[in-house]
Amino acid sequence: MFPSLSAERGLEEVLDAHRLSLKRRCERVTEGTDQSETLLNSIFTELYIIQGQSEEVNTQHEVRQLETASKKNTLHDTPIKCQDIFKALPDQQTLIRAVLTNGVAGVGKSFSVQKFTLDWAEGLGNQDVSLVIPLSFRELNLIKGEQYSLLRLLHVFHPTLQKVTAEQLAVCKVLLIFDGLDESRLSLDFRNNEVVSDVSQQSSVNVLLTNLIRGKLLPSALVWITSRPAAANQIPPECVDRVTEVRGFTDAQKEEYFRRRWSDEDLSSRIISHIKSSRSLHIMCLIPVFCWITAAVLDHMLTTDQRGELPQTLTDMYSHFLLVQIKRKKQKYEEGHETSPQQLTEADRELLLKLGRLAFEHLEKGDIMFYQEDLQRCGLDFTEALVHSGVCTEIFKRESVIFQKTVYCFVHLSIQEFLAAVYMLHCYTNRDTKVLKDFLQRDWPYKNSQSRDQDYPSLHVFLKGAMEKSLRSKNGHLDLFVRFLHGLSLESNQRLLGSLLCRTDNRPTLIQRLFRGQLGHTDNRPETIQRAINNL
Incomplete structure (x- = not known):
């Protein structure tokens, strides 16, 4: 006994x-990053x-x-x-x-x-x-x-x-x-x-x-x-x-989430009101992580001297999110709604494009978790990146797990999809035909009889090829990536992200030439937009 x-x-x-x-x-x-630890019971909102x-x-x-x-x-x-x-x-x-x-x-x-x-x-x-x-x-x-x-x-x-x-x-x-x-x-x-x-x-x-x-x-x-x-x-x-x-979150739980974050009732009310005014933002705020992303952007824009319209679309929100995190980490805020390309340093730019490559290559395979060998294949040194760029820890999480080994992931799948689209558009504007050929596969080569670039796809043909590839996916895993790709091709987002999407040799990109009307009548801006709309 x-x-x-x-x-x-x-x-x-x-x-x-x-x-x-x-x-x-x-x-x-x-919540979101490995820098903002808080008590679960103080922020948990019933789902x-x-x-x-x-x-x-x-x-x-x-x-x-x-x-x-x-x-x-x-x-x-x-x-x-x-x-x-x-x-x-x-x-x-x-x-x-x-x-x-x-x-x-x-x-x-x-x-x-x-x-x-x-x-x-x-x-x-x-x-x-x-x-x-x-x-x-x-x-x-x-x-x-x-x-x-x-x-x-x-x-x-x-x-x-x-x-x-x-x-x-x-x-x-x-x-x-x-x-x-x-x-x-x-x-x-x-x-x-x-x-x-x-x-x-x-x-x-x-x-x-x-x-x-x-x-x-x-x-x-x-x-x-x-x-x-x-x-x-x-x-x-x-x-x-x-x-x-x-x-x-239900609609009531969305409001509870935002009100829990700020004691300033006026600020939380303004943010809730803005989210309700945009159908796409309101839908995405079903997801707690997207609420965090939205809160980070709108809190900054409403509590600083930022002027201009608040983000209304997903692409606009994610473009601002990248810039807000860079600015917050480096404490180099400048007034004004638009951010000049010079605010992205060469270290930021190089890091984001490497992250974009990692995001894109693994999005195609359906991977959302990465290990050290995955980062090395894309030339990423996380420790060095922490020293040279503050943005890394705000969009990319590092976690020590069992055996003191490390795993990495983007703070949300949609950030992976967004950066994958940034990387792909960068490859397009820099004429990286190998990446484009590997991605578009059976839709290559292109022959654009009405374009000056005979063996390179025009913008709307490239977007159409990406869209058709996403349609062939059984579970639509490239759908949001393609939405971001279309959104990033808009002039407003081109200006916002600046040097991330420009050519590395400082020559005008295809898209910049498109904006300036340098690619001929068939590629002028209104017609390209209409073709993209028709394709969608």
């Missing part, structure tokens, strides 16, 4: 230490989550899904609170073991996981669960080629659990959270993988995960997986008992 009692006390001590560790890990968050998912979830770009969702009548939705995702509805009799939560990039999936975990650690929710174990795919990627048992995996990723034995794990009610399936570089094969049922048996990480999700390994454990929509179909439907979708 006494050894058993001693073992039970030992387990309780371990679980208490684990709760404390998770509380410390989850109570603070970074709108529903049971089920939208029909368009795997066939449309995520911004299109937001636009579709914004028009829908929500009367027939079944809202569900994050803390209740493992609780059956009144008309449900079956046990909910595995939950798959979908949601577009930046909509708050990881924040929801963090809030769920923090509430459990503080004794505020789901106390019937003995042990909550969050694991992120960005960390699991780092051991994808190695052999682990489930028990060793938990010991390594959560050192507070090192004294937990296989027998104790079997009697605990365990919740395993796998966050960010879309960031996974593991090969999850649910059809052909070996069966692993012993928590002490070693195997590859992808085999362990498939057996956990299928219920072959630790069948008593609850499993929660979060993912962007395009990656969610990696999990077979028969392995999932409940699907939920994080829809982001």
Whole structure:
């Protein structure tokens, strides 16, 4: 009796230490960048989550899904609170073991996981669960080629659990959270993988995960997986008992978010009013990360002596966001709405184009997480970049994960898409035919009989080629990239971003010549705009 009692006390001590560790890990968050840590409970705004998912979830770009969702009548939705995702509805009799939560990039999936975990650690929710174990795919990627048992995996990723034995794990009610399936570089094969049922048996990480999700390994454990929509179909439907979708903020929650950020009620009211005046901005503010981007830009423009119109479009907002972050870091603000190209130093310009190349090359492959070798291929030295340019940490996150290894990502997928478009337009204006040929593939070569540049695409032909490529994508992963590409070809955004889009040899770009009417009648500005509109 006494050894058993001693073992039970030992387990309780371990679980208490684990709760404390998770509380410390989850109570603070970074919103947007790795520089602005704050208490989660002070900024967390409840999200709108529903049971089920939208029909368009795997066939449309995520911004299109937001636009579709914004028009829908929500009367027939079944809202569900994050803390209740493992609780059956009144008309449900079956046990909910595995939950798959979908949601577009930046909509708050990881924040929801963090809030769920923090509430459990503080004794505020789901106390019937003995042990909550969050694991992120960005960390699991780092051991994808190695052999682990489930028990060793938990010991390594959560050192507070090192004294937990296989027998104790079997009697605990365990919740395993796998966050960010879309960031996974593991090969999850649910059809052909070996069966692993012993928590002490070693195997590859992808085999362990498939057996956990299928219920072959630790069948008593609850499993929660979060993912962007395009990656969610990696999990077979028969392995999932409940699907939920994080829809982001309702209109009331958007207002609550902005009012929480400022004690100045007049400022928050002006920002809310401006967002409501622009349909595209109002839709995008369903996403918490986009609210952060919008707040950063509008707060600066409304609290400094900036003059001129506030951004009305996504491209305009993102162009300002880049410039605001550069100015904030370097404290080189100049009055006036437009920013001269000289405000981008050569170091800024070189860094942003390297980030643009990284963004573009991985956007094509569908990657949103990067590792050191990915940066090196694009000539990026993050440490050096921090010294020479302040913009890096505001749009590009560096996180130390398990084993003190580092992963990188843009603060939001749309920033990756925006910088990818900046890079592609830069390649177009600098006649980088190799990049264009690789991108446009079957649509190359071009012969423009009415253009002075016989073997190089005119602007509207280039934009049309990019659009046609995006249409061939099954999940529309290039759609927002193409929207940004069109937006960046406008003269107003050309002036705003200046040297980022100019030729490296200081000669006029094709687009600048276009603005000046130097490419002949067929390429004059009004007609080019109309052709692009017709194409769209």
